Amino acid sequence: MIVGFFCRVVLPLYSHKYPSTHVLVRQTPALGKHLSGRSRSSTSVNHRKLVRNGEGKKSVIWLEGNIASGKTTCLEYFSKTSDIEVLTEPVSKWRNVQGCNPLGLMYQDPSRWGLTLQTYVQLTMLDRHVLPMASPIRMMERSIYSAKYIFVENLYKSGKMPEVDFAVLSEWFEWIVKNIAIPVDLIVYLQTSPQTCYERLKQRCREEEKVIPLEYIESIHNLYEDWLIHHKSFEVPAPVLVMPADHDLKKMLHQFEENREKILMANC
């Protein structure tokens, strides 16, 4: 039987306040499958949380942060916790779709290949979001929201994405978030300085990313800050837990441990 209920988020736990009137809304992918696009949009899924029996206690956390901020490292840490499933970004797919490398192409020629990559990012992130949950808690790396609000926005704002490409991606994004429920209870933001990310990026040495200049990391940083810290750009769909992430690995692991409870209690 399908049940509906509302969950008011607890604010004082988090570093950044969320409007107290906000009610998070969620609908299971399985439920979504049984609704046509038309009836789903008319039920305003973004304003109603419908969950199946037994799924009420499940929570979804998005781990957000700049390129090479330490997201994968953080996920690795929490993957050792029972009851948490971690979903990494499907970067391997972005580097190889049927033998093609849209990530590499985008870095070589963003104006030509930005739309190609971001269309595929949108598809593969949506696929992640609607995957049935195998554990009570899911931590996933980034989201379809940051794909749009950070990376597509950056391409467009920097003049590297033609207006028509941006318009098409925007319409796709709007349709998706209106018609398909994208659950989220908490956003954990790994807050780094661009310089730190730049150094870690160089150290990681991913082939496609060798052309990334510091300025690119700075633009991504500013977009993240405007979205999640200053609330100046786009709607933030859940409370934000900010974790300073410039520290060395030892201190980061300590910090992950210190925040464990807040993260695990994300939907309470």
Ligand SMILES: Nc1ncnc2c1ncn2[C@@H]1O[C@H](COP(=O)(O)OP(=O)(O)O)[C@@H](O)[C@H]1O
């Ligand atoms: N706290 C840290 N201090 C130093 N290096 C780090 C730290 N966290 C991660 N790294 C290293 O930085 C690089 C990027 O980290 P990663 O977790 O892959 O970032 P992301 O998933 O956000 O891109 C990797 O080489 C990783 O080993």
Ligand SMILES: Nc1ccn([C@H]2C[C@H](O)[C@@H](COP(=O)(O)O)O2)c(=O)n1
């Ligand atoms: N919507 C997106 C998401 C990611 N990317 C790029 C940025 C990085 O080069 C890579 C993901 O790496 P991570 O930040 O996880 O180390 O993919 C993008 O271009 N668009």
